[in-house]
Amino acid sequence: MRWPRRPRYLAWLESGVSALLFLCAFVTVLTTIGIVAVLGVQTVGFFRIARIGITDFLFGVVLKPDARPPLFGVVPIFWGTMIVAIGSSMIALPIGLLSAIYLSEYAPRKARAILKPTLELLAGVPTIVYGYFALMLVTPVLRALLEPLGLRVETFNALSACVVVGVMIIPLVSSLSEDVLSSVPRGLREAAYGLGATKFEVSTRVVLPAGLSGVLASFILAISRAVGETMAVVLAAGMRPQITLNPLTSIETMTTYIVQVIGGEASYGTAKYLSLFAVGLSLFAVTLVLNIISGLILRHFREAYQ
Amino acid sequence: MDRPAATVASGRLDPVVLATKALSVWYGSTLALREITIAIPRNKITALIGPSGCGKSTLLRCFNRMNDLIQGARMKGDVTFDGELISGEIDPVVLRRRIGMVFQKPNPFPKSIYNNVAWGARINGYRGDMDDLVERSLRRAALWDEVKNKLHHSGLDLSGGQQQRLCIARTLAVEPEVILMDEPCSALDPISTARVEDLMDDLKNDYTIVIVTHNMQQARRVSDMTACLMLDEAASDGHRTGILAEFSPTDLLFTNPKDPRTEAYITGRIG
């Protein structure tokens, strides 16, 4: 029996395809390297021109780029970022997880067919719309609720930013977690029901542990998203860099500081202009740390099913 | 442990544990099982055989209300357990603790061997010595010697046959009265199969076992009674419904089948 010869060009095509795929993967690596390089170079320039030390920047508690001499402490905006990340997570993680459990374990097929796409639609709303939502709805409601108690709610306030960013990241948590939970094998559920478990026990003691790594990954993704959120926070929380525990006053986050510098009239090459790169690099570091933490968590909690 | 009067009262136990009367099951609008009437004897092994799709698993899953988990599944007729009606408005959670199940594909939880066995007992509020219960159950399932040094390894690290015995141990730890087994050996090699069969023989004194199997030799080897289900030939719409062709002592059914369809099936002419 004779087989037809494999044409030469097929082998070329094969190696061409693999080279192309490699290039595509490499683009993302290159981008990351590029970002770090640009941020790094400009950050060095910032420290030279502003004539401040790294500790003044990292641990400085006052951020006044227009003062004389200017003060570039990053702590107030790091604080603001953390307030928004923690506050919005406190809203989004429980609600998102509970809705994921509801959707995957409790919801009748029809309810699920309507609810899931609706939740995912929330994720598609432009973030600036959430900002308006904060300004026009959330803050007035907060005022109506809290001012009778004698609390002063500023027009721009952290709480309202936490609420809208929280709502904004709920779909990230619920949608990803739901995917993970509903892909837990049916056999595990049947085994648990067969031992006389209630639906609640099956959900919380079999399905959730089996899908835990994916659920935690969705949490981290949502938190990273909250850390990086910009426009909604600008509109909701304003731009006052301060270290405060009062969520009813205006704050500034790292991202909104960058917006402020870019939107202002800082001219190219000045310390104020260059500071945005230093802040950008810090933001990058924060996200990197979150990613590393999530990697560690995943390795620790892995309860893999085949 | 609260056992029903029928099992506590010594001496005069009702010889029938599980019974169905004119039980029909639908999935959506298709009839999967028609008017099954059968009585499962206590402390015996009953085998369910029949061609693929005739509703053996469906019947088995009626006994512990597992079909409740399938949307659109519906049953009509009576199922009784120790004389109590269990096909109506009962709490399936309580029922499933008393009627355990072993599945076709070994499905240990992605937890340690110890926790696999302890899981069911724990959620059912077991108050005794858990270490003792785990050891007893694993010994009962003929797995103890193989795993006693690695109780805290994942149950998924075991071989398929060991996993299936782990699933049996997990079921035993809940101390059920009946064990339903749906093709428990179909994923196992002959040696593991032989071990599971020995185990069933050993468990027979304390439990009632209902086993679905495609393996005629297995049914002959292990069971006391055999029910042969068939696909109804008279169905008009092309969909075929399961019916009970014959239910007799295993020796009789295999040597002297009363029903011609049973004979055709066990001699390999259908199915």
Ligand SMILES: Nc1ncnc2c1ncn2[C@@H]1O[C@H](COP(=O)(O)OP(=O)(O)OP(=O)(O)O)[C@@H](O)[C@H]1O
């Ligand atoms: N979840 C389900 N939804 C709809 N129909 C089902 C479902 N499970 C089973 N059926 C149908 O019910 C009938 C009986 O199925 P069942 O699984 O009880 O058969 P079986 O005798 O166990 O077959 P096998 O020997 O292949 O396991 C089949 O026609 C099957 O298509």
Ligand SMILES: [Mg+2]
């Ligand atoms: Mg089956």
